[in-house]
Amino acid sequence: MSHAPRKSFRQSMAWLHTWSGLVVGWVLFAIFVTGTASYYRTEISHWMRPELSAPTADPATAATRAAAFLGRTMPDALAWSVKLPTAEHPTAEVYWWNNPAGPYHHALLDPATGEPSQARDTKGGDFLYRFHFELSLPPVWGRWIVGICAMILLVSLISGIVTHRRIFADFFTFRRDRSAQRGWLDAHNVVGVLALPFHLTIVYTGLVELGPLLMPWGVKAAYQDDILAYYAETGIMAAGRKPAGQPGTLMPLGEIVARATAAHGEVPEVVMVTGPGDAAASVTAFFEEPPGLAHLHPQIVYAGDTGAELSRTGDVAAATRTGAVMIGLHEAHFAAAPLRVLFFICGVMGAATIASGLVLWTVARAPKGADPAGFGLRLVRILNLGTIAGLPTGLAAYFLANRLLPLDLVGRADWEVRGFFAGWMLAALAALLYPKARAWPAALGVAALAFLAIPLVDALTINETRFLGFDAAMLAVAMLLALGARLASRPRRQMRAAQPNRSRAVEA
Known part of the structure; x- marks a missing residue:
């Protein structure tokens, strides 16, 4: 045997x-x-x-106006969250919810008025x-x-x-x-x-x-x-108060923001109100993480009715700090502009590693007797084409939808997301129709044209110099995809060019 x-x-x-x-x-x-x-x-x-510009109200005033909006919208919410306006985020971004599992409601507010922003959804x-x-x-x-x-x-x-x-x-x-x-x-x-x-x-x-x-x-x-x-015990969050189960009055949120700013030396990044309608409401001020790898946000908790400080985070144990460093490494919030470019390039190479591995699987199976018309090999080729070339097309569709959809369209943000999936799915389905010899050049060429359209559409609809860097990045992506389409079409041209030479050699 x-x-x-x-x-x-x-x-x-x-x-x-x-x-x-x-x-x-x-x-x-x-x-x-x-x-x-x-x-x-x-x-x-x-x-x-593109409609947003620098904030026109100080953070304390913006917090008070955001609390007024939330009080009218959902006074009995389980919690509110207010992200205060900055030069990078010109609006006051608010969330409110009644259940820890969601749904989470969201709005962008004009910090000068406290009303929903007129920026596109x-x-x-x-x-x-x-x-x-x-x-x-x-x-x-x-x-x-x-x-x-x-x-x-x-x-x-x-x-x-x-x-x-x-x-x-x-x-x-x-x-x-x-x-x-x-x-x-x-x-x-x-x-x-x-x-x-x-x-x-x-x-x-x-x-x-x-x-x-x-x-x-x-x-x-x-x-x-x-x-x-x-x-609270690990130091990830500062301890708040348990709900009293009785109605209470929340002091102006701007006053608590002012106290937190004076206590910590900088304006809070986010203010969260737990039990805003409860007599034992707590207000937690979250500050930007300090320089370093650890993803830990300093916090101070105040009583919502009196503004008295209840607790704050301090030094954390080694296990908590180790976990925070791991999260910091993953999210790269610590990275300055040059290091962020390096992270981005490494991420692109990660995607290229996966893509080349997927294509290699099909290329390696072909000479091993796998049936080119077989279901398994054909399915992998279609999925490769639909994912590797289709996803960039979906991303371009997402950006183009932002510029082309009507500004007053109901549920506009959801329609942009639908555009992302529609572009991706259409590109993937088109993979079924491409002739095999032209599938990759055609699919990558379509994605390149879609990214090339982004700066053109942006120039026709917005035409602001502050977005030239973004438009240049979209143009660079289009050029990379066009290069990929050209390289994908080259091997077959070389093979066809070499075929007569091989034939003459056989005849000789």
Whole structure:
């Protein structure tokens, strides 16, 4: 009886790397692209709300007016949140809710009047930011899916390191013209190795950030359902008051903002009112995180009726600070402009690593006897084309919808999001109609034209010099996609050009 040869450990790791990367690769590509774009979340939001300018009211006055609006809108809410206006965020951004699980209501207020802003309704860069870890699904479901995909990606990264014995030598080798499979493998190795420290860091820290959701049992065992007690004891949040269950009067929110500013030496970033209609209401002032890696916001809690200070955060234990540093590394709030550019480039290389790996799977299967018309190989090719070329088309559609939709359209922000998915889905469905030989050049060419249209439409509709940097970035993306379309069409041209020479050689 013959037995199949036993696979070595490295061969097993190669199998694990190949299949773990394929199973969730399309979701990971979307996570990396939208997460990379989120490094410029504020700039995207500015571009998508061109009507906004510098705030015309001081933060204390804006807080009082925001509280008046919230008092009229939902006086019996469980909590209010007011993000005070700054030069970067010219509006007062308010949220209110009646249940910790949502729904969360939202409005942008003109700080000078306290009324809803006249700026166009849009989710701005926040949509891309939240899509990165929620996939536009119900928050718990979306974060679970992203967490599972991140764990599989970590497995794929580690197995990839084990698989490539010549990982650093391969980094300096690029043999695109040797064969299609060798060219894609070398491209995958180069972008993967060059940003490997970033990939490992971003995946691991993302899992740490999702840790309380993915592994909640320790906190539940110690604190049951009192999650606020856990936050207070670890120093993540300052302790507030328990509701009294009796109606009360909230003192002007602007006075508490003034007290917090004097106590901390800077204006709060966010003010949250817990139980605004309760006699034991608490007001928590959140300040910008201090310089450093740790993602910890100093906080001071005040009594909502008297303005007396109740508590504040202090130094945290090593475990809490370690977790905060992990979150800080993932979100890169500490990064100045040059470092943010580096993070962005590494994010682009992360997306390129996943994309090249997905394409490599199909290229490697072709010479191994896989049926080109078979369902599995064809499905992977269509998903590759629809995701790698379709997602950029969806992003361009999202930006174009911001400029082209009527300003008074009801639910305008939701229509922009629908434009994102519609552009993505149409590009993916078109992959079914493209001739195989022209599919990639055509799909990437459409995405390039869509991004090229963004600065043109912006010039025709807004035409403001303060957005030249954003428009230049869109033009750069269009050029990269056009370059990709050109490179995708080159191998077949070379093959056709070489065919007569091969024929003459056979005849000779």
